[in-house]
Amino acid sequence: MDAGLLEQMLLGALLALSVYLPLRCGQLSLATPGFYAVGGYVAALLSTGVPAFAGTGATSPLPALLVEMVLAGALAGLIALAIGGPVLRLRGIYLAIATIALVEILRVINLNLPFTGGAMGIFGIPQPFAQPEGYVAFTLALLALACWLCQRLEALRLGRAMAAIRDDELAAACVGIDTPHTKLIAFVASALLAGVTGAVAAHFFNSWNARAGSFDASITTLAFVVFGGSRLWPGPVLGGLLLTALPELLRPVGDLRLILFGAVILLGPLFFPQGLVTAERLQRLQTLAALLPRRRGAPLAP
Amino acid sequence: MIPGRLHRAGTGLLALALLLAGCGGDGGKQPINLAGGVPVGAVLALTGNANVYGQDQKIGLELALKQRNGVGGINGRPLKLALEDSGSDEPGANAAFTLQINNGMLALIGPTLSQQAFSADPIAQRRGVPVVAPSNTATGIPEIGSFISRVSAQSSVIAPLAIEAALKLQPGLKRAAVFYAQDDAYSTAETTIFQQTLKGRGLDPVTVQRTQLNDQDFQNQISAALREQPDLIVLSLQAVDGGNLIRQLRELGYRGLIVAGNGMNTPNIYPICQKYCDGVLIGQAYSPELDTPANNAFLKAFRAAKGGATPPQLTAQAYTALQVVAEALVRLDKRLPLAGANLVEARKALMAEILSGSYATPLGEIRFTPEGEVIQSQFYVARVRMDPGGRSGRFALLK
Incomplete structure (x- = not known):
């Protein structure tokens, strides 16, 4: 498999996790691509405009990328913090509409700011890695970190509070969970992750423009989660990886590939309404995995 | 229970991704594969x-x-x-x-x-x-x-020619209106050149209207532009949005000249604006009559x-x-x-x-040129001529 495609898959998985975080708290937010675009602009502007970040022009130093990621995450997080308060008073479909509006507002601002390069965007972004394999290793580490944090969340009070809000917000509030605060944390964490992902993506794609954060992208990232499953973090990761790869893997079928891709997206939720990854399926996989070594007679048993 | 399982599933998933990553890379020293041509x-x-x-x-x-x-x-x-x-x-x-x-x-x-x-x-x-x-x-x-x-x-060479041609057809033109898709690289690049050319000929645009690449309905922008009573409309739009805009422009009563950019330089606009494509001026880098x-x-x-x-x-x-x-x-x-x-x-x-x-x-x-820019000597301007049925037409070169 090509490393460039693998990198896009990993970026897709990170974005899917960003959509998953508010969903874990029962909040349907489509704002991820907006924060992703903001993060990308931070990295693009810094690495093309500030000599310390630009390196030699063609290659940029790795520490610069890390600083860009921190700044991109911080800016996206701050925007989320500022607007999260009023926006998160909305629920369900109204919240979704508000976040779509947010994505549109950010897009139009990005198109019209004097320093973001208009529709052409910013191009010639220096590369911290000479080969796509470098990006893959780096993004894989980032994804592993994000997955580990999501996993930790399951055991933390915050994670349990989020799950409680998802299952019944009123009941959660009754047992003393600070629901607005918890929802805000989930929203900010989602923005932060999207911003950091954008910073990596801007370098990888060479160029960055407002189309990175469009309504289409909102729907695509939502599809990752719906397809993969929204209950457990491996769901969005799997959805992000698969749905990013599929249009490319289908290239051999020629003109039919986008039709097939559409059919897969349609059939996925029809046959797996909870998404591909559910607790029951993971359990079954686990039992199967546990059976296999015993059959082979591997010396695992004490 | 579940967390432990999740953990292992996740590790497996990441290991799989790593494995796939290992398959990447291309050998730089390979010979050319000439099998089949x-x-x-x-x-x-x-x-x-x-x-x-x-x-x-x-x-x-x-x-x-x-x-x-x-x-x-x-x-x-x-x-x-x-x-x-x-x-x-x-x-x-x-x-x-x-x-x-x-x-x-x-x-x-x-x-x-x-x-x-x-x-x-x-x-x-x-x-x-x-x-x-x-x-x-x-x-x-x-x-x-x-x-x-x-x-x-590049458009900086071709775009001005169509404006010149419009001025030749109707020397008294005074009020130009400009449309472009603000979220498209081609449109924004070309409209800058169109606007410079207009200014250079003393035709300061009376209005500049921004659209979006995926827009279908341009009633707002068109009404705003027509209030300024333009006698020349200059479009930097791609084929689909541009074709729709021309159609709506004519339906809303605009009768003057239209100059379009390279984005509409394809017969595939015929089915979109049909009979309304008629008369549009477009600069050309190719002449079938050569x-x-x-x-x-x-x-x-x-x-x-x-x-x-x-x-x-x-x-x-x-x-x-x-x-x-x-x-x-x-x-x-x-x-x-x-x-x-x-x-x-x-x-x-x-x-x-x-x-x-x-x-x-x-x-x-x-x-x-040594940078890779094309050096071409001749450019042309065509006027779209639609057949009476409005189904098909041709790009007729202006002499």
Whole structure:
């Protein structure tokens, strides 16, 4: 498999996790691509405009990328913090509409700011890695970190509070969970992750423009989660990886590939309404995995 | 219980991704794979909102391929063209470029849109693969790098001609209105040139209206523009949105002249604006009336394939792009036989060969600057003439 495609898959998985975080708290937010675009602009502007970040022009130093990621995450997080308060008073479909509006507002601002390069965007972004394999290793580490944090969340009070809000917000509030605060944390964490992902993506794609954060992208990232499953973090990761790869893997079928891709997206939720990854399926996989070594007679048993 | 299981599942997933990552990478020192012919790749927008251009370009490439293989290919070895769809966005173009480069293509033709070129061309540049762009007109494309060239003259050369032609048709023009798609690289680049030209001729635009690439309904912008009572409307829009806008413009009662940019320079606008396309002025880098052996051969091939129709500029430019690559390959193969040559070095030598040559093409005699910008001598202006039924029409050149 090509490393460039693998990198896009990993970026897709990170974005899917960003959509998953508010969903874990029962909040349907489509704002991820907006924060992703903001993060990308931070990295693009810094690495093309500030000599310390630009390196030699063609290659940029790795520490610069890390600083860009921190700044991109911080800016996206701050925007989320500022607007999260009023926006998160909305629920369900109204919240979704508000976040779509947010994505549109950010897009139009990005198109019209004097320093973001208009529709052409910013191009010639220096590369911290000479080969796509470098990006893959780096993004894989980032994804592993994000997955580990999501996993930790399951055991933390915050994670349990989020799950409680998802299952019944009123009941959660009754047992003393600070629901607005918890929802805000989930929203900010989602923005932060999207911003950091954008910073990596801007370098990888060479160029960055407002189309990175469009309504289409909102729907695509939502599809990752719906397809993969929204209950457990491996769901969005799997959805992000698969749905990013599929249009490319289908290239051999020629003109039919986008039709097939559409059919897969349609059939996925029809046959797996909870998404591909559910607790029951993971359990079954686990039992199967546990059976296999015993059959082979591997010396695992004490 | 569940967390532990999750953990293991996640570790497995990441291990799988790592494993896949290990499969990446391409050997830089491989020879050229000449099985089935000399490999050249094309990346066109065959789906998405730019597909109307990709369809025109595909025909041009197919005709050029047939022509080249009819006269002996690359010194007796057939030319092999691999066509990939880029969609109409940047990630699609990036993926298609990478795929073609990994498949060992000697040179790439594409991508269709300037916006895609800014994203995908640096990939080819980094990996040292020659790119000949058949339709990128935005400023700054050959400047992306030493491996990037184009046969499509940039809009700063062509766009002013259409304004001049409009002023010649109606010397008293005073009130120009400008439309452009603010989220499209081509539109914003071209409208700057249109507006400079207008100002240079003392025609300060009375209004500049911004639209979006994916808009369908332009009533607001049109009403705002018509309040200013313009007598000339200048559009920098792509085929689909531009066609819709012209239709709505005429339906809302505008009767004056319309100048359109290169984005509408395709007969595929006929089904969109139908009878309302009539009279639109568009600058041209190609004339079907050019009487040279190269153009006559192209015309004959096109008419044989498409039943008597007139080839659009995009088709002629795509034909030219493949012709340029093929002729450079023929010369290169004589100097440095492709069989047994190292792929990396052959790509580098091919780029130098492309830039150093002079080509008799349907566009006329063309050459390249050392940066890869095309040098072309003749440009034209066409006026769209629709048939009475409004189903079909032609681009009639202004004399």
